[in-house]
Amino acid sequence: MKIVEGKLRVVEGKKVAIVSTRWNHFVVDRLVEGAKDAFLRHGGEEENLTHILVPGAFELPMVVEKLLESGKYDGVCALGAVIRGATPHFDYVSAEATKGIASVSLKHKKPVSFGLLTTDNIEQSIERAGTKAGNKGFEAMSVVIELLDLYENL
Numbered sequence: 001m002k003i004v005e006g007k008l009r010v011v012e013g014k015k016v017a018i019v020s021t022r023w024n025h026f027v028v029d030r031l032v033e034g035a036k037d038a039f040l041r042h043g044g045e046e047e048n049l050t051h052i053l054v055p056g057a058f059e060l061p062m063v064v065e066k067l068l069e070s071g072k073y074d075g076v077c078a079l080g081a082v083i084r085g086a087t088p089h090f091d092y093v094s095a096e097a098t099k100g101i102a103s104v105s106l107k108h109k110k111p112v113s114f115g116l117l118t119t120d121n122i123e124q125s126i127e128r129a130g131t132k133a134g135n136k137g138f139e140a141m142s143v144v145i146e147l148l149d150l151y152e153n154l
């Protein structure tokens with residue numbers, strides 16, 4: 001049986017963009033640190049990594065679309081945090097961001113990882129941004145790296 005899988009190493013010369021939100025930056029900046037750490041420690045080079053900031057999670061898909069359309073990037077790591085409030089706003093923002101990120105990835109046939117925290121409160125977000133539940137930014141970048149390698153072998 002033939003098994004095809006991606007390795008956790010940045011393929012030489014691959015260019016990756018991190019797109020992160022300014023909303024909830026206290027949490028999201030920790031995700032960005034985790035993502036950069038994952039890229040560099042898996043053999044990526046600093047000059048092949050670009051960080052782009054957007055206002056909020058709702059804007060993530062439109063900017064990821066622009067980046068992939070530019071042809072300058074092989075993969076994108078999208079990072080943000082949507083934290084539930086007193087109104088239904090959370091549901092609209094998180095649904096649009098989720099659908100949008102998935103659809104641009106499929107459209108451009110390039111890896112885009114979903115490092116968007118969608119939590120009921122700030123504590124749950126902090127837990128996932130480098131404390132007791134790990135760092136979802138690190139995990140999201142690891143997924144981009146694995147998929148870049150896998151796409152080369154499919």
Ligand code: INI
Nearest residue numbers: 021023055056057058080081082083093
């Ligand atoms: N954007 C976020 O990234 N996280 C949130 O928790 C959030 N909340 O709660 O409102 C949020 N809203 C802003 C939204 O993403 C857009 O930037 C805004 O609606 C302008 O288009």
